[in-house]
Amino acid sequence: DSGVTQTPKHLITATGQRVTLRCSPRSGDLSVYWYQQSLDQGLQFLIQYYNGEERAKGNILERFSAQQFPDLHSELNLSSLELGDSALYFCASSESGAPYNEQFFGPGTRLTVL
Amino acid sequence: GQQLNQSPQSMFIQEGEDVSMNCTSSSIFNTWLWYKQDPGEGPVLLIALYKAGELTSNGRLTAQFGITRKDSFLNISASIPSDVGIYFCAGPPSGNTPLVFGKGTRLSVIA
Numbered sequence: 001d002s003g004v005t006q007t008p009k010h011l012i013t014a015t016g017q018r019v020t021l022r023c024s025p026r027s028g029d030l031s032v033y034w035y036q037q038s039l040d041q042g043l044q045f046l047i048q049y050y051n052g053e054e055r056a057k058g059n060i061l062e063r064f065s066a067q068q069f070p071d072l073h074s075e076l077n078l079s080s081l082e083l084g085d086s087a088l089y090f091c092a093s094s095e096s097g098a099p100y101n102e103q104f105f106g107p108g109t110r111l112t113v114l
Numbered sequence: 115g116q117q118l119n120q121s122p123q124s125m126f127i128q129e130g131e132d133v134s135m136n137c138t139s140s141s142i143f144n145t146w147l148w149y150k151q152d153p154g155e156g157p158v159l160l161i162a163l164y165k166a167g168e169l170t171s172n173g174r175l176t177a178q179f180g181i182t183r184k185d186s187f188l189n190i191s192a193s194i195p196s197d198v199g200i201y202f203c204a205g206p207p208s209g210n211t212p213l214v215f216g217k218g219t220r221l222s223v224i225a
Contacts, residue, residue: 105156
């Protein structure tokens with residue numbers, strides 16, 4: 001158990017819908033990272049927040065957005081969903097904002113868009 | 115964008131055998147990280163390497179930071195069934211950029 005929690009574990013929805021994925025980092029960690037894992041693309045970095053502020057952005061679509069709240073939990077919002085958005089979405093956390101520090105991954109949310 | 119190439123993509127080995135896998139990049143990395151992902155779980159950090167030429171062990175796992183700083187190697191000795199999973203290399207392409215992950219090496223161990 002990494003100490004990072006993600007909800008829900010599974011999510012099935014239809015194209016065009018909007019969903020919210022939630023992540024709670026390990027106690028004391030200030031950074032939260034979101035990744036997308038699909039079969040053909042591996043783990044792709046989406047976005048990082050550090051202590052409530054956006055720190056780095058990867059290949060995140062404009063239809064996706066995220067935020068980190070004062071209690072440090074984070075939400076990833078995915079809208080106008082397409083079939084190709086079906087993937088595993090992981091949240092990771094680390095103590096500091098430096099990317100080379102150890103990141104602890106949550107168990108993931110499996111999103112299926114039908 | 116930056117890519118890390120891992121090989122082999124997959125491997126099937128007998129329990130007790132040693133395993134070697136590697137990761138290469140077209141540019142220099144200053145940090146190499148090796149993660150393992152069990153089925154249905156998130157990746158877990160196995161070994162972190164911070165200096166060219168560094169050799170670090172974690173139990174039966176040994177990883178090396180290549181001297182060119184463009185590659186890294188992971189060896190597993192005397193494999194056991196619980197070594198099954200996907201092994202990823204990762205690193206920040208430059209000091210403060212987000213991690214880039216390889217596509218993984220899928221390891222299967224036959225008892």
